Amino acid sequence: MRAFIAISEDNGVESKIDSRFGRGSYFMVYDMENEKIINVEANKFRDEGHGVGIKTAGIAVEKGCTLVIGAQPGPKAEQVFNEGNVEIFVMTEGTVSDAVRKYKEK
Amino acid sequence: MLLGSTKKNRQGTKTMKIAVISGKGGTGKTYFSTSLAMSLEDVDFFDLDVEEPNGYIFIKPVISDEIQYNLLVPEIDEDRCTFCKKCADACAYNALSILPQLKKALFFPELCHSCGVCSFVCPVDKALIEVEKGIGIIRKGKFSKGNFIEGKLNIGEPSGVPLISGIMKDHLDPERTAIIDSPPGTSCPVVESIKKADYVIIVTEPTPFGLSDMKLVVEIVKDLGKKTGVVINKDRGDSKITEEFLRKSEIPIIFRIPYSLEIQRSYSKGIPLISTVPGIEQKLKRLYEDISNG
Incomplete structure (x- = not known):
């Protein structure tokens, strides 16, 4: 399973989860089974005026992610995730490794 | 449009587009603008407070047309x-x-x-075609002094701007005097409603809240390069903070409506200002003449 995680810094599994979903600084795609980072990229939409969550959600679906970990996405991004059958796991603080552990414990 | 380009109507008086704004809600924009319109001859009254148009309460127009206002939005097959x-x-x-x-x-x-x-x-x-989507209704009718035009935005619509600009584009007659009752606040709908105005009247109440929001609309009016003057409503003769700001900003106080229980009672029954205070109709007429003479 691929997870999409909005993070505030690019620091591997120790990266902090961003407090905002669509306007997170970086996006990480993470392989949950093999516990491996697939890739990290900067969010080039974060300064756009409107509908940033929609764009971000579209990228997550495009990258084949079926799980989103991080701050609660807005209602429009959520609509995109619902269409794409993407699970949302809300977590507003901690690191990527914390989040992965918590998700597996749930 | 600048003042110099104003036209004259049949009676030979200049026709002006006057928008009435306030910043803060509830200062008496509609109460003032309706009576200003009712004191003139041959005038179009526009209620552009499209989220909650209520000028009709005082104007009491006879509505003859209701037109749905549409925008084009995409539909994907x-x-x-x-x-x-x-x-x-x-x-x-x-x-x-x-x-x-x-x-x-x-x-x-x-x-x-x-x-x-x-x-x-x-x-x-x-694959992608544009389809019409209704965002509001334009109601048109007549009152004793001229035409009444009102925009009413559908509940849930995010912005009144397209409806306001549509009304101004399709229904504002360059040959006629128009009194425009604008929305409250300082955002895009307000800007849209005063774009075509020759003169902007700011209605304020002499309270710290009224002053704070008036300062914001003064900036808008200045940025748009419009001539402006202030009406102080609910004036009790102790409007010092408001007057001092206006003096420093070199903005004239063009009218005052006194604070009075009688006016409040009459207002709550939907009776316009001109039918409440004797002699005020003449004063409003003179105000319009002063404004149109620059």
Whole structure:
């Protein structure tokens, strides 16, 4: 399973989860089974005026992610995730490794 | 339009477009603007407070037309769409989300600005067409002194700007005097409603809240280069903070409505200012003449 995680810094599994979903600084795609980072990229939409969550959600679906970990996405991004059958796991603080552990414990 | 370009009507008086704004809500914009319109001859009254138009309560027009106001929004045929994402990439407002893997096209109407770029860039025949979507109603009618035009935005619509600009474009007659009752606040709908005005009247109440919001609208009016003057409503003769600000800003106080229980009682019954205070009709007429003479 691929997870999409909005993070505030690019620091591997120790990266902090961003407090905002669509306007997170970086996006990480993470392989949950093999516990491996697939890739990290900067969010080039974060300064756009409107509908940033929609764009971000579209990228997550495009990258084949079926799980989103991080701050609660807005209602429009959520609509995109619902269409794409993407699970949302809300977590507003901690690191990527914390989040992965918590998700597996749930 | 500048003052110098104002036209004259049949009676030979100058026709002006006067917008009435306030910043803070509840200062008496509608109460003042309706009576100003009712004191003149041959005038069009525009209620552009489209989220809650209530000028009709005082004007009491006879409504003859109700026109639905439409905008064009995209409609995507998922059977024809190739999910190339050109429309979503071109959309400046991120109102479209195209999910190629899922063969889904999502549209978020509250973000759409009806610019039409999506249908312009779509390379596939009939995959994305523009359809009409009603956002509000324009009501037109007559009252004793002229025409009444009101915009009423549908509940849930995110912005009154398209409806306001549509009314101004289609119904503002350059040959006629217009009194425009603008929305409260200091955002885009206010700006849209005063764009075509020759003169902007700011109605304020002499309270710290009234002053704070008036300062904001003064900045808008200055940025747009409009002539302006202030009406102090609920004036009790102790409006010092307001008067001092206006003196420093070199903005004239052009009218005062006294604070009075009688006015409040009459207002609460929907009786206009001109039918409440004797002699005020003449004063409003003179105010209009003063404004139109610069």
